[in-house]
Amino acid sequence: MCQLQKHFDPMKQDVCQYLAVEILSSYDKALSFLNGTALSRMISKGKEIISPAPSLSTAKLQSPQLLADSSTKRCDHASNSTKRKMVSWTEYVHARSREEVPPRDGYSWRKYGQKHILGVKYPREYYRCTRRGLSNCAATKMVQRSETEPTVLEVIYGGSHSCGQENKNPNSELVVQAMCDRLNQEGLCRGSNS
DNA sequence: AGCCTTTGACCAGCG
């Protein structure tokens, strides 16, 4: 936070965003160690973490995407099941509203199915890339609403985009605001929102 | 007309 305060300059948005990501990352780690909830859940769901904590450079690249929907947690994993996609990863996304399903992630998706999963309150929704037919794009995703926290969406991505769509998050300009919102939620953001 | 969601049926993996 001291570094962010020191470097805060509207002309240096990249630096500020990068520092914001680093702060949130440290904050998440600390919270996870304290209450053992988020991280342990990610590990148990994903079975195996392929890429642990992002490096400084990758954190900078991922930051807008990770923050734009207020809060996301990402967990890469490989499934041992042959029935499922071999490479996939999970993101935990805070939807802005209960109606915002799926959360916008910069890609265009087409819903192709919905299933009620045994023992799960909310149905699981299945999406594939709208360019699957044109570019043979294999990207898919499943969206599952959390039972305990309906505003939290578990988004499981499978395959990768070969269609050339850019993952431009339309809300990337809200990164700093999202950070302050989040700190406010935790009672740590004193003073102004700027 | 074209793209989307919905939804029941079908298929395949797993125990």
Add this chain to the structure above:
DNA sequence: TCGCTGGTCAAAGGC
């Protein structure tokens, strides 16, 4: 081998 379950297909209807 069989039943259960989850992932996908495809027809139908809406926008």
